[in-house]
Amino acid sequence: MNDTSTTPEAGAAGSVRPTLAAVARLAGVSNSTASLAFSGTGPVSDATRERVLSAAKELNYAGPDPRARSLRRGRSGIVGVVMEERVGDAFRDPIKIALLDGISDEIAVIDAGLLILTDAGEAAQRIEDAPMDAVVLIGCSPRLDESVAMLRQRGIPLVAIEGDPADDVLTIAQDNREATRVAAQHLADLGHTDVSVVTLSLTRDRARGPLTDERLAAGSSNTTLERLSGVRDVFPDAGGYVTRGSFVEEGRIAGHALLDDPDDRPTAIIAQSDLLAAGVIRAAEEVGLAVPADLSVVGFDGVRVDGLWPYDLTTLVQPAIDKGRAAGVAIVEMLEGGVAHPATFTSVFHLGNTTAAPRAH
Known part of the structure; x- marks a missing residue:
């Protein structure tokens, strides 16, 4: 017609x-x-x-x-x-x-x-x-x-x-805190205790680096802070890495920062966007880890990410x-x-x- x-x-x-x-x-x-x-x-x-x-x-x-x-x-x-x-x-x-x-x-x-x-x-x-x-x-x-x-x-x-x-x-x-809490509880129910977070940018200068108390105190991004709070509702001591924004390459950089040391790796990573999660998965593959056997990965957004197959990302789908x-x-x-x-x-x-x-x- x-x-x-x-x-x-x-x-x-x-x-x-x-x-x-x-x-x-x-x-x-x-x-x-x-x-x-x-x-x-x-x-x-x-x-x-x-x-x-x-x-x-x-x-x-x-x-x-x-x-x-x-x-x-x-x-x-x-x-x-x-x-x-x-x-x-x-x-x-x-x-x-x-x-x-x-x-x-x-x-x-x-x-x-x-x-x-x-x-x-x-x-x-x-x-x-x-x-x-x-x-x-x-x-x-x-x-x-x-x-x-x-x-x-x-x-x-x-x-x-x-x-x-x-x-x-x-x-x-958006229910950022509660939605992320649901994802974190899913990982806890699976038996994970060592969980890290890959965050969106925290401040205007979009500086990347380890998630520290100083960076957190200076944080001004409400979305980033709410999603982090959702994780810490379940994993109070969860650390992580702050990125410069929602890009696959930023997720890859963060993934390497969290996974390159074989003696100090989380068993699961919650990324604050699906693009970041895709980058984390890429980094995991590059250091020889299998997803999800060696590392569980969760995203946020529910968007289509090119090149992610054969993975069907566990995520929070936002409207x-x-x-x-x-x-x-x-x-x-x-x-x-x-x-x-x-x-x-x-x-x-x-x-x-x-x-x-x-x-x-």
């Missing part, structure tokens, strides 16, 4: 105004990619941008026009998304991409575009003065309090996805796109004069083939 859903929006007679969502469907990309193709704030290839612009031309869609919207509705037509990491790094993370897709899916109903911002360098100033109707903070730490205060002073609606925002910022939360949609719904409600509500999402434990009882010695 042919999909005719774009026909009314694209009508040549102009009876119904075309939307960004229709352009995305015709171009064969997600709403967030289409939005970024117009805004120029994300790593969209020239070929993809040309495909989006060609689809827009075919549908007679002029794209988000902040000046026109400002005159017509008193809005810029832009929703800002603030992240602490570099934009390029964010677009290597499937969870961040899913969040952006979810946000874009919902703000498409008001035909808004995305503006991706970070709090680093000159970009920090843009958080305070960019023309935006609303802002979504993704995993941001209390360091952004000054910028958040400025946005609030400007009367800009704010929604946070995780992170540690000010008390009056509406938050879309990332639904979290993005919830943030987008809240933004639309705020901008349309409705009542927005916070939400907390629950992860689902997935038992794969990367965990087993520790090998008897």
Whole structure:
């Protein structure tokens, strides 16, 4: 059956105004990619941008026009998304991409575009003065309090996805601590007592190294700290290694740091993302360990990781796109004069083939 859903929006007679969502469907990309193709704030290839612009031309869609919207509705037509990491790094993370897709899916109903911002360098100033109707903070730490205060002073609606925002910022939360506690309890039930953690970044400088009390005390990443607390609810003395972010190579580096000494190895590792877990498995193989016979590995996210076969990763599956949609719904409600509500999402434990009882010695 042919999909005719774009026909009314694209009508040549102009009876119904075309939307960004229709352009995305015709171009064969997600709403967030289409939005970024117009805004120029994300790593969209020239070929993809040309495909989006060609689809827009075919549908007679002029794209988000902040000046026109400002005159017509008193809005810029832009929703800002603030992240602490570099934009390029964010677009290597499937969870961040899913969040952006979810946000874009919902703000498409008001035909808004995305503006991706970070709090680093000159970009920090843009958080305070960019023309935006609303802002979504993704995993941001209390360091952004000054910028958040400025946005609030400007009367800009704010929604946070995780992170540690000010008390009056509406938050879309994730059960990071409880979900990780479930994973840790699974390992305890299997008989593991020597468990290490490979964490996401703890601080803005994204320094990597052993998980020490000093690093923990300086930690500002709410997601990292909550997931670590979940492990320590079951294994109070669990140590580990801090990485620079959710990348396979970072997991591999951390894996070697924890596994290279045959006299001081954990029997299980809980990684705070599936990409990190994949890197840990790679490191285990490189030092001659079998997973899960010699080492159990648990991840977090529930995303597809290229090259992981034949492993079916034991992990916590989080509904990332639904979290993005919830943030987008809240933004639309705020901008349309409705009542927005916070939400907390629950992860689902997935038992794969990367965990087993520790090998008897």
